[in-house]
Amino acid sequence: DAKTTQPNSMESNEEEPVHLPCNHSTISGTDYIHWYRQLPSQGPEYVIHGLTSNVNNRMASLAIAEDRKSSTLILHRATLRDAAVYYCILRVSNTGNQFYFGTGTSLTVIP
Amino acid sequence: DTAVSQTPKYLVTQMGNDKSIKCEQNLGHDTMYWYKQDSKKFLKIMFSYNNKELIINETVPNRFSPKSPDKAHLNLHINSLELGDSAVYFCASSQGLARGTDTQYFGPGTRLTVL
Numbered sequence: 003d004a005k006t007t008q009p010n011s012m013e014s015n016e017e018e019p020v021h022l023p024c025n026h027s028t029i030s031g032t033d034y035i036h037w038y039r040q041l042p043s044q045g046p047e048y049v050i051h052g053l054t055s056n057v058n059n060r061m062a063s064l065a066i067a068e069d070r071k072s073s074t075l076i077l078h079r080a081t082l083r084d085a086a087v088y089y090c091i092l093r094v095s096n097t098g099n100q101f102y103f104g105t106g107t108s109l110t111v112i113p
Numbered sequence: 114d115t116a117v118s119q120t121p122k123y124l125v126t127q128m129g130n131d132k133s134i135k136c137e138q139n140l141g142h143d144t145m146y147w148y149k150q151d152s153k154k155f156l157k158i159m160f161s162y163n164n165k166e167l168i169i170n171e172t173v174p175n176r177f178s179p180k181s182p183d184k185a186h187l188n189l190h191i192n193s194l195e196l197g198d199s200a201v202y203f204c205a206s207s208q209g210l211a212r213g214t215d216t217q218y219f220g221p222g223t224r225l226t227v228l
Contacts, residue, residue, distance in 0.1 A: 034213030045203050045219030046156070087154065093213040101217060103156040
């Protein structure tokens with residue numbers, strides 16, 4: 003399984019940007035980087051994904067390092083509703099459709 | 114409209130019993146999954162079905178038997194429940210694209226407690 007490494011926890015003040023890092027040094031050229039988050043007592047939900055270029059959507063931005071061995075999920079203005087566990091996942095493109103979740107980063111947003 | 118739904122939301126039962134959890138998706142997806150999230154919040158895939166056929170069985174005890182009557186449903190039946198089966202079980206679905214862009218949609222989870 004392709005492996006990702008994330009900090010166990012992070013804190014952010016409300017309405018400030020949050021940068022959630024992820025290391026994936028074993029990534030191969032066709033592996034996609036996915037981010038999901040899990041709000042308390044809910045199922046995981048999709049946030050964003052990318053391959054090589056930086057990506058933006060209404061929820062977040064994904065910055066991917068040039069060598070693709072790391073990436074950063076950026077929440078531009080954290081709100082209390084963003085408090086969740088954020089999972090960085092490598093989706094290996096030439097295998098089955100499974101995700102292998104790591105331990106994720108628990109984000110606390112301080113009012 | 115709930116995209117991926119599971120029933121029941123909570124399930125409390127005694128050791129040795131047999132129980133089932135149902136999952137339905139209305140997204141028209143071809144692939145469905147079951148995940149187990151233990152007390153340490155680690156989320157691990159158990160099964161994957163594509164068009165009613167088993168694709169992945171991640172070394173799950175054979176007391177766990179998924180059943181897919183059609184591609185919109187994937188039920189999980191558990192025989193002879195053990196204390197260690199206590200966890201939150203999540204169902205998910207995706208289009209099943211054999212590419213890295215496939216996105217999964219998760220249900221709200223079923224919290225199983227075995228006494």
